Amino acid sequence: MAKRGKKEKGNKENEVEVTPEEVKVEVTPEEESAEEEIATTEMAVLDEPEPEVEESTEEPKEQEQEESEVVEEESKIGTVQDIQLSGKMDEKIRALKNKVFNMNDFGLNMWLDVNQLLIDEETQRGIMTSQVERIIRDFNPSSFGRITVSKRDDGYYVVNGQHRLMALKKIGVRQAPCIVIENPHAEEVDKKKQDAINFLEINQNSQAVRAIDKFRIGVSAQLPDWLAVRDVIEENGLRAGTTVNSVNCLACIHRYINSPSNIETKNAKKKQISKAIKILNETVGVPHITHISLQAMCILVREYVDNNLTTVDKMITRFSRVELAKLISTAITMKNNGTSKNIVSTLAFLLVQEYNNKCRRDDEKLPIDRLSL
Structure with missing residues (x-):
């Protein structure tokens, strides 16, 4: 596939500026929830603790383990009175009990x-x-x-x-x-920020509110988690939006960067996903920066670039003619027939094979055993 990123991001007519006036996009109820549904399908792959490579297909959340334990207990017990919360909630509960509410x-x-x-x-x-x-x-x-x-x-x-x-x-x-x-x-700026925070917290897990709306409101209110999303997009010369020439996998980026609580880990993930965006933009172009392709590329950056086994420039060279759509189709087939566990980790595996096929010497190849299906 020919390199297309540079040409397409120059088409300003189809790009969406993140302003209140330009993000009023009319969509159907089904379209409103589609982006969040896609974002949660494979997102747990990115939220796995490092250096684990085996990925899960469960829907990721911050404190995912605690929430899954609660759900499991609820399904077993079935009564509010007897519900057993995770032990990890004890500290939070104690803090809330000591707080006086009116x-x-x-x-x-x-x-x-x-x-x-x-x-x-x-x-x-x-x-x-x-x-x-x-x-x-x-x-x-x-x-x-x-x-x-x-x-x-x-x-x-x-x-x-x-x-x-x-x-x-x-x-x-x-x-x-x-x-x-x-x-x-x-102060006016603080009023707006407080209202924006309340809106985002109320709609944190709502599929009725699109990621582009959460992004615009978060950036407008100068919220650090959404500013980080803006940064990794804009530092690659791109912009967020809902058109074909804009980066629209915002829920994926937001969750990847902000899933850890440790600031150093957040910064590391921010750098990883920025590199992944750069590789995809320089090889297959903006329209192919999707939730699936971005997650798969993040795995490669984490496992190989961050461990000095290759560089971003080398990956761009190796993937310059990659047929990404074909690889994704293969990954989906392998997932459906039981050959692999999920689409994202399978796509990452196939991309490493593609990389190695372009290497002239064995010592240039990436160790594929760092990944698993």
């Missing part, structure tokens, strides 16, 4: 005029007509929930629930049920 911490129930509620585009995603229509079509007051609102000194701002607010306005409901949280900050 009603304002959880927000106050209030009914507010729909015309009082304001939307800050810097802390919200773009309005999607399809979602408003779905709310109206299935409208049920008893399951409507509460709109989360931030009370700033200049008014009430929607933190979560702007689509429900739009639905109320369309059907003529004048009062909206809200949970109102005080925003204590005096």
Whole structure:
């Protein structure tokens, strides 16, 4: 496959600037959740502790082990009263028990005029007509929930629930049920940052909120975890977006960088994924930087580049004519017929074979036994 990255990233008309005005992309409900579904399918491969190579296909989460243990216990016990949490939660529970909460911490129930509620585009995603229509079509007051609102000194701002607010306005409901949280900050930038953090935390595991929206809001609020995602994209001369010429596997990048709690490990992963993006961009082009290809390339960077067995430049040379789509198809077939355990680690294995096939001498080849199927 010919090198295409340089040409395609020059097409400015199809690229998405990360601004409130330009990220209002109309999608169907199915399309809204597609990116997050893809991101979690194989993401555990990247979250494996180093230097492990055997990868899991389970959906990754921060504190994944603790959560899986909780789920297992819940399924066995089935009652809230008897639930047994992981021992790793003890410290967190003790800290929370020692903290004094009041009603304002959880927000106050209030009914507010729909015309009082304001939307800050810097802390919200773009309005999607399809979602408003779905709310109206299935409208049920008893399951409507509460709109989360931030009370700033200049008014009430929607933190979560702007689509429900739009639905109320369309059907003529004048009062909206809200949970109102005080925003204590005096500076405008701090107010926005607090509201953005609340939005992202509320929607942390939501597939209804697209990664591009979380990215834009996180960058706007200057949140370090999303700024790291922006950095690895922009340092490769690329931009985030939803078009074919933009990097759109944002959930993958975010989770890979931010899964560890240790700052040194985070920085190491940030460098790894930046190198992986560079290799893919210089060989197969931006459209082929996907969740699967990026995860597989990260494995190669971790196992071979970081261990000084090869360099980024050598990998770019070896993969200059790689038929990535064909390798991915082979990896999927091997996974489906039981030859391998998951697609990502299989693709990494096939890429090493491709690399070695381009080496003239045996001492240039990469030790493929560092990987497993």
